[in-house]
Amino acid sequence: MDRGDIEQRLAPWGDALGPDREAYTNHVLRVLEFCDALHLHGGGSVETRPSDREEFVVAAVFHDLGIWSDGTFDYLAPSIERARADLAATGHKSIEPLVSEMIDEHHKVRAAGKASSPVEIFRRADTIDVTFGLRRFGLPRSEYRRIAAQYPDAGFHLRLVKLSGKRLVTKPLSPLPMFKW
Numbered sequence: 001m002d003r004g005d006i007e008q009r010l011a012p013w014g015d016a017l018g019p020d021r022e023a024y025t026n027h028v029l030r031v032l033e034f035c036d037a038l039h040l041h042g043g044g045s046v047e048t049r050p051s052d053r054e055e056f057v058v059a060a061v062f063h064d065l066g067i068w069s070d071g072t073f074d075y076l077a078p079s080i081e082r083a084r085a086d087l088a089a090t091g092h093k094s095i096e097p098l099v100s101e102m103i104d105e106h107h108k109v110r111a112a113g114k115a116s117s118p119v120e121i122f123r124r125a126d127t128i129d130v131t132f133g134l135r136r137f138g139l140p141r142s143e144y145r146r147i148a149a150q151y152p153d154a155g156f157h158l159r160l161v162k163l164s165g166k167r168l169v170t171k172p173l174s175p176l177p178m179f180k181w
Contacts, residue, residue, distance in 0.1 A: 001029070001032050001033070001036070001049075001051035001052070001057075003025075003029060005057070006025060006028055006029060006032075006057075006060075006061065007025060009057070009061045009086075010024070010025055010028070010061060013065060013068065013069055016065075016068040016069045017068045018068070020068065020155070020156070020159055022154045023153065023154040023155045023156035023159060024064070024065075024068070024156065026151040026152060026153065026154050026156065027064070027129060027151075027156045028060045028061055029150075029151045030129045030147055030148065030151045031060050031063070031122070031125045031126050031129055032050065032051040032056060032057065032060050032125075033051070033147040033150070033151070034124070034125035034126075034128045034129060034139070034144075034147060035050035035051060035056055035060075035121050035122060035125040036049045036050055036051050037125075037139055037143050037147065038115075038121050038124055038125060038128075038137060038139060039116075039121060041138060041139055041143075042115055042116055042121075044116070050118070050121060050122075053118075054092055054095060055095045055098050055099050055102065055118060056102075056118065056121075056122065058083055058086060058087060058092070058095070058099050059083065059099050059102035059103055059106075059122055060122075061083075061086075062079050062080075062082050062083035062086065062099075062103060063079055063083075063102070063103045063106050063122075063126065064079060065078075065079050065082055066078030066079035066081075066082065067163065069082055073163050073164070073166070073167040073177065073178075074174075074177040074178070075178060076103060076104055076107075076177075076178050079103050080099075080100050080103050080104060083096075083099050083100065083103060084096055084099075084100065087099060098118060098119075101119050102118060102119050102122045102123075105119050105122075105123055105180070106122055106123050106126045107123075107126070107178045107179045107180060108123055108179075108180045108181070109179060109180065109181050110181060111123075115137075124137045128144065130157075130160070132148075132157070133145070133148065164176065
C-alpha cells in the first residue's frame with residue numbers, strides 16, 4: 001500500500017474533503033492496514049494482502065466519501081455510486097458488485113459473511129477504526145496501536161461525532177442511517 005496512491009485517488013475530491021482531507025486519507029489508510037492485519041492474523045498470506053487488491057483499495061477510498069462528495073450523512077448509496085463510476089472509468093467494472101457490497105455492508109452490526117470474506121474483512125477493519133480499537137476481532141492491541149500511531153486520527157472521529165450530532169438534531173428518527181442489522 002502506498003500513501004501516494006491513496007492521495008492520488010482522493011485528489012479529485014480534495015475540494016469536497018476540504019479541511020478533512022488528511023483525516024479521511026488517514027482513515028482510509030488505517031482501514032487498509034487493519035484489513036491486512038486481519039487477513040494475516042486469520043492465516044492469509046502476504047502475497048494476497050488486501051491492500052494490494054483493487055477491490056479493497058477502491059472500497060476503502062470511497063466507503064465514506066459520500067459524506068463529503070454529496071454532503072449527506074446518509075452516504076452509502078452516494079459512496080457506492082462514486083465507486084462504480086471510478087471502476088467504470090478505470091476498467092475495473094468486473095469487481096463492481098463486490099466493491100458495492102463491501103461499501104454497503106461496512107456498517108452492518110452483525111457479521112457480513114465468513115471472517116475471511118472480503119466483505120467481512122472490510123467491515124471488521126472499519127469497525128476497528130471507528131471504535132478506536134475497542135472492538136478488534138482478535139487483533140492484538142499492540143497492532144491496533146501501531147497502525148493508529150502510523151496514521152494519526154487528525155480529527156476524523158471528532159468530525160464523525162459532530163456529523164452524528166447534527167444528524168440527530170435534524171433527523172431524530174433516523175440518526176445513523178448507514179447502520180444495518
